Amino acid sequence: MAEKASESSNSISLNTVDGKIFKVSPTIANQMQTIQSLIKAYDSSRVISLPHVNAFHLSKIIEYLEGKSATTVSAVKEFEAQFMKDLSLKQLKGLLIAVGYLKVNELLELMPKTVAKLIENKSVEFLRKFFGIVNDFTPSEEAKIREEIAWAFDGVDED
Amino acid sequence: MPGKRRKKLKLLNDTITDSRRTATEVKNEKLELQTWSDLPVELLELIFSRLTLDNNIRASAVCKSWNSVATAVRVLNQSPWxxxxxxxxxxxxxxxxxxxxxxxxxxxxxxxxxxxxxxxxxxxxxxxxxxxxxxxxxxxxxxxxxxxxxxxxxx
Incomplete structure (x- = not known):
């Protein structure tokens, strides 16, 4: 996809943290708000360095921006579902950070929605284990939270 | 003793030749090492604001950072119960x-x-x-x- 975009003379070069250069069309670049404002601020022929984005994440973002231009609503939905399904939990996190940094609005809709779905109807213990989070509450702090809002802790899926 | 020193020197040497590569690798690893609890607050807000109240509350009991974000985005004008x-x-x-x-x-x-x-x-x-x-x-x-x-x- 990078090759295809480089054919156009006014393509924008993006340099990822792991040193790969991507050439993207202005249409794609402008859907990343951070890049859009950088292009406005600087000469667009310059290579833009992205300190928080690696090649995998940028290639995924470009894949998304190119793929979601499908013709029908249902085709877009299908593409989005497959796109999210292909990501591991670790990739999801890395991509989310990259998307947040580059401000890709559509992915900032889609990705939090996907993560929220993973949180729904799960027990606290499951969530810690699943997301690899260390419980940093003291036992009394946690007991206090659970006591105040005890009703919310019933009726979750089996871990 | 001398053997140990030599080994240390060799290690130093390795470090120097690899420094360019490792700098980017370290940066990359830093990205990878970020956990779900220390995601940027704006991103956690986007996630938690999509949760229903009971899911929001459970998320708030996971860890301190999730707690502060989940409580911050709890909907204030939900319809009455x-x-x-x-x-x-x-x-x-x-x-x-x-x-x-x-x-x-x-x-x-x-x-x-x-x-x-x-x-x-x-x-x-x-x-x-x-x-x-x-x-x-x-x-x-x-x-x-x-x-x-x-x-x-x-x-």
Missing amino acids: LMYFPKFGDCYDFYDPVQRNTYSLQLPELSGSRVCYTKDDTIRVSSGMTGENKTLLKTYGLNHHRTSLGSHEEF
Whole structure:
């Protein structure tokens, strides 16, 4: 996809943290708000360095921006579902950070929605284990939270 | 001893030749090492603001950073819940019309009292026939969570 975009003379070069250069069309670049404002601020022929984005994440973002231009609503939905399904939990996190940094609005809709779905109807213990989070509450702090809002802790899926 | 020093020197040498490569690798690894608990707050906000109240509350019990973000994005103007008074006992039901969920709360401190009115995040009840000992029940907000009905203070 990078090759295809480089054919156009006014393509924008993006340099990822792991040193790969991507050439993207202005249409794609402008859907990343951070890049859009950088292009406005600087000469667009310059290579833009992205300190928080690696090649995998940028290639995924470009894949998304190119793929979601499908013709029908249902085709877009299908593409989005497959796109999210292909990501591991670790990739999801890395991509989310990259998307947040580059401000890709559509992915900032889609990705939090996907993560929220993973949180729904799960027990606290499951969530810690699943997301690899260390419980940093003291036992009394946690007991206090659970006591105040005890009703919310019933009726979750089996871990 | 000398052997050890040589080994150390060799290691240093390796480090120098690799320094360019490792700098980017370290940066890359730093990205990878970020955990779900220390995601940028703006991203956690986007996630938690999509959760229903009970899911939001469970997320808030996972760790401190999730707690602060989840409590910050809890919806303040949720539609009101219906509160059902039991004929016997002290188990009160709360019906959330949006989620069509009913939640039950044991509120023994409400026993024998009458609700005078509700306003914002408080329910004012009077206990006993005389109407004395008026108590303000503090909730998370009747238009909101009404979750900590248990904690009350003297009026």
